[in-house]
Amino acid sequence: MIACVAVVGQQNNPLFIESFTEGEDELKFHYIVHCSLDVIQEKVSNPKKTGSAMNETFLGLLYPTEDYKVYGYLTNTRVKFLLVTTDQDVRDIDVRNFFRRFHAAYVDAVSNPFHVPGKRIISKAFTERVGAIVKSFGAPTT
Template identity: 65%
Template sequence: MIVCVGVVGQANNPLFIQSYTEGDDALKFHHVVHCALDVIEEKATPKKGGTGYNETYLGLLYPTEDYKVYGYVSNTRVKFIMVSDDLDAKEADVRGFFKRFHAAYVDAALNPFHVPGKRLASPTFAARVNGIVNGFGKSTA
């Protein structure tokens, strides 16, 4: 089950962070998302002499005792982070989640009233992300 998702801008500014737990864990998940940025930076930065990193899906960033943190970076350097308490999540499900999450972000960013680099306050985007989160791990067949 997904317990938190986040979208972080190019300047490491939070654009959207939503937790899906019963408790008041919002601050804890803000910290987890913030810590994931260092790992994303390390994985997504081309190494010296390398040709660059062109894979957008970064996979498992780091595990904790209770959660696994996954990452994805768009071509425009917008970072997507998912925190899951399902320690046996399938790689294909996680990849599919990020593709749908990225598509939802692109649709929200194309809104002419959205200011690039500012928080995503769209209720439509939040509802679409909630649907994607609720469908995580369920078979599409």
């Protein structure tokens, strides 16, 4: 199950953070997202150490916590996507597919002529589309 998704800008400013859990966990997810940025920076600055290619956008599992697993994705424009999940046995192919769909939704949202680049994404359509992607996560693709 997905607990939280986030979009973080080039300057590590949060553009979109949405929690999908019951309760008052929003501050905890802001903290997890913020901590993930250090891991992303380390992976990007030391590609030989982590074994990933510089042109690889999927960063994989950033780090597991006791209750969550955090996955990362980096766009060509250095915008970061983060996925926080409670599932302990998530397949990489499912996470890659999620990020591919999430990236497409992001591109559609920022292509809006009324969106100011680098500012928070405030779009009901984007939020609903992300919710639909989250609901379909882990479902078999046809």
